[in-house]
Amino acid sequence: MRRFYLPTLLLLLLGLASGQTGQSYIDTELQRLIQAGGQNYSNTLLRQAPDQALCSIHRNKLPAEVLGPFIEEQRKNIKYPADGKLMGDWKQGEPIFNTLARGNCFSCHVGSPLNIGGNVGPSLEKYGQRGTSEAVQKYTYEVIYNTWAYFPCTVMYRFGHGGLLKPEEIAHVVAYLLDPASDFNTKPALKR
Ligand code: HEC
Structure with missing residues (x-):
């Protein structure tokens, strides 16, 4: 019993920890709003990509405190050409x-x-x-x-x-x- 219990607990904790670090700012902020907003958010909204859903909730005008981390996350996902040249032909x-x-x-x-x-x-x-x-x-x-x-x-x-x-x-x-x-x-x- 003890032998089984410890590894399971460790795995569970590991899973929780990695889940939390993998959570993006946008996902977290959206979940917070949904929890705060209760029934106000329609299923359509919840089926949107999380960043689009945040824009929709705020009618495309993000509040100042959301703007900075939102932009930072958008920048992080930009990929560049393999040869590093931003000006092609x-x-x-x-x-x-x-x-x-x-x-x-x-x-x-x-x-x-x-x-x-x-x-x-x-x-x-x-x-x-x-x-x-x-x-x-x-x-x-x-x-x-x-x-x-x-x-x-x-x-x-x-x-x-x-x-x-x-x-x-x-x-x-x-x-x-x-x-x-x-x-x-x-x-x-x-x-x-
Ligand atoms: C559906 C309309 C739409 C399409 C299609 C579109 N744009 Fe835009 N673009 C915009 C809008 C609106 C802005 C201004 C963003 C704002 O102020 O919200 C913008 C901004 C820009 C800017 C920044 C302008 C500046 O003065 O700094 C550039 C550069 C640009 N677009 C290039 C492009 C290029 C290149 C394409 C095609 C690959 C493209 N856009 C397609 C609507 C569009």
Whole structure:
């Protein structure tokens, strides 16, 4: 009896401990809200991904105390291209930006010389004027990989996070926006 009891107890404690350390801030905060909110949260909400559910509960405006750890957790999951280059080939980025079934960027952003841009998001016209410093490349890459690392709960797709674009493809889009030789920066944007 004793022999059986001790290892079982140890295993149980180990399991509990690892469960707790594996718990993310977002999961913990969501569970706290659900417990506090009782019946107020519908099943639909509970079936959302935990970060999306937090955005929904707060109507896309996270309270100040949630914002910091939320952003930190969004940043942690960003992956980079294997070769470490955040700026790829702008010619390969062009069709991604300008194709509905790929990046669909033009539907929300003005700036492309190939498509009349939409205005859901800010204009990216002459985006390349920001230069190609490491900081600008990193910001641009990370915004496209996981927009919520900078603009929590915004409508822009989280291309890398959602598996819509591979890291290398995102680097090509970064080049399309930043490379001084890119048509995006040398040709006029199409606008309404
Ligand atoms: C559904 C609409 C939508 C789509 C599609 C979309 N975006 Fe966005 N994007 C936004 C919005 C909205 C913001 C601003 C975020 C905010 O203020 O909440 C934004 C912000 C950005 C920013 C930061 C702008 C700045 O001035 O710093 C960049 C860069 C960007 N988007 C690039 C892209 C690229 C590249 C794509 C395609 C791969 C894309 N977006 C697709 C809506 C969209």
